[in-house]
Amino acid sequence: MGDPEAGGKLPHGQGVEVPGAAFGYHALVLGALSAEVVRRATGRSVQELFAERVRDPYGVDFHLGLPAEQESRFLAARPVVATPERLAALAASTSHPNSLSGIAFNRQHPGNPSVWELPNLPVVRASGTASFGGVASARGLARMYAAAIGPVDGSPPLLDPGTVALAGQIQSTGHGLVLGVRKAFTIGFHATSEYHPQLGQGSFGHSGAGGQQAFADPRNGIAYGYTRRRTPFPAAAGPENDRLIRALYTAAAH
Structure with a gap:
């Protein structure tokens, strides 16, 4: 936040960020x-x-x-093991x-x-x-991202190449003011290759607080979806995603 001492007295004693100087989730x-x-x-x-x-x-x-x-298919989310x-x-x-x-x-x-x-x-x-x-479902997440970047069952891609490139272009990176940790965002998505180095540049997707992870990797033609019921600690993409994504790319390389 801004420094009230440096910029004069601010309303309610709060600092104000200059637009474009920082970002938050x-x-x-x-x-x-x-x-x-x-x-x-x-x-x-x-x-x-x-x-x-x-x-x-x-x-x-x-x-x-x-x-x-479809309600009978829903499986309730579970809290962090306390x-x-x-x-x-x-x-x-x-x-x-x-x-x-x-x-x-x-x-x-x-x-x-x-x-x-x-x-x-x-x-x-x-x-x-x-x-x-x-x-x-995990398959639903993966299929959605697959459809975004390439043909699925004979249907043309949802997005044209220019839009896919924009979706993977980093817009904000650094210390996020809301979560207080380093983040990298494209246009409404995580810049997923910043979190998983195995991915190609321009990958985009998003994790979920309940441990979920999903993304599209246009350069390698890969889409990934993962869900879980138990919220991990801390609440973010489940740590097992690192292992699963490495295994996926190792398998794809062979």
Whole structure:
């Protein structure tokens, strides 16, 4: 944050970042922001467009708004295994609800559920809110990214080569102000090769707080999807993804 002493007194005693000088992970609020852009640009909801342009034409097992007849397939997410050491670490690292990270994860709202609990709420699954309301299988995640970069079962790629290149172009990298760790982002995606060096440059995707990971690697023609039920510690892509991704690329090389 900015230094109030250097720039004069600021409202409410808070520092202000110069636009473009830093970045932060939008977390839960990204869904509201992006969905509104989609609505204003097209007059349609992001859920409608996703079903029309991605899920239905490519047969992707991914729902933004889970139909009632699919509810029996849903497996509830589970919390982090709480050990005394982990609880102490969480308590020591938890930021104030009115901090940037608190706002990004909606913790300033009284009674707000933990992130891992959100997909377990029927209203969340039914609404398919972008950022945390999607329900997908690992195959569905992989197929979605495969369709983004190449033909799938005779259907042409969803994105043209220029758009794929833009999707993999790094826009922000360095110390993220929300999560407080180094991050690298493209346009709405993780720059996945920055997290997994085995990938080709221009890879893009995103992990999930519950341990999920999914991405497209256009240079190598690979799409990857992984899901798990138990939230890892810390909440982020499960550490087993490193081993699985290395094995995948070793197999692909042979």
